[in-house]
Amino acid sequence: MMNRRRLVGTGAAAAGAALLARIPRAFAAPYDLIIRNGRVIDPSVGLDAMRDVAIAGGRIAAVEANIAGDAAETIDARGKIVAPGLIDIHTHAGRSKEGPPMLVQDGVTGWVDAGSGGADNIDQIAAVARGAPQIGRALVNISRGGVVSPGGELHDLNLANVALAQGAIARNRDVVVGVKARLSNNVAGANDLEALRRAQEAAAPFNLPVMIHVGQNYSPLRAYLALLKRGDIVTHMYAPGMNGILDDKGILHPEVMAARRRGVFFDFGNDVNDHFDWDTVEKATKQGLWPDTFSTDWSPQSKTTGVVDFPNVMSKLIMFGMPVAQAIACATVNAARVFPSFDDRGTLNVGAPADVAILELRDGTFEFLDNYKGTRTGKQRLFPAETLLAGKHVKHA
């Protein structure tokens, strides 16, 4: 029994399946776990259908209708959505070791800490990431002390030290996957463009992306976009006010779509203050600007703010008409494409690590909150139901 499991888990799944086919039925308990009867939505392969998902050795072993055979554990996902584990590319989960297990409860099986730490404190963030139950990565803040709020870490440009940031990346290559620059007026003021140039300079020798936090900017957004390369990320994309994505008349600046066309990613970035309002979401989505990725900007307080949990944030765009499968794509395969560390995630492909989010899409009346105490009422809400991490069932609180 153990031997067979190891074969399935460590070899190519197809070879394992062929081997299993020759094993007498009496011995056949080839899978560790089967999730039965769920609506499997795996945008990485364009799948949205009733399927069973079998797991062996911590990896996806089969995704088929009515999988025959036994498993040590069965989950009945009738009435639920079975999706790849969710990936949240803008969190502050690296600030404490208690954070990452909390995210697992929300279906989040991969996260990026976006700039909590700079050169002076990234090593602590990286240690949390290495000890996390799920895959965790970090962006190093171009400002050496990381996020400072209130006050803002880029009002003193001496803190944005390229050599120190590069040293921080070099000694944490396993965890640091990019550079973060918070450019909003309250963080950077008139230093915004120079800070972004330094972030790019720090990232360049490592070929890493830069994530910029925008909103109420000192300089026009198009000046930022001009400094972004393919693969860079704009978070808080729907931030209202000065120098955002919309002009005075509510028209999307043409440079925004032009940036997307050349491969810049646009990320939602919920959090609590100043990062989005319903009016901007409505105007931008009507003009075709939808998020590439969702993120919560998570902290341990998020449970009690308008974030609540990652599926709640996804539900906000579903309310504006994003199809559920597209919302899951943004939260899984799209996020995995932003950072190569997640190459093997965000998918239920056979052979991939069995990180799975089981979600419930409930119909009803649900109130959602923006960052300005604005509420909108939606008719559907995704809830986290169960999470599997490397094939292991994580019991929900």
Ligand SMILES: [Zn+2]
């Ligand atoms: Zn943040």
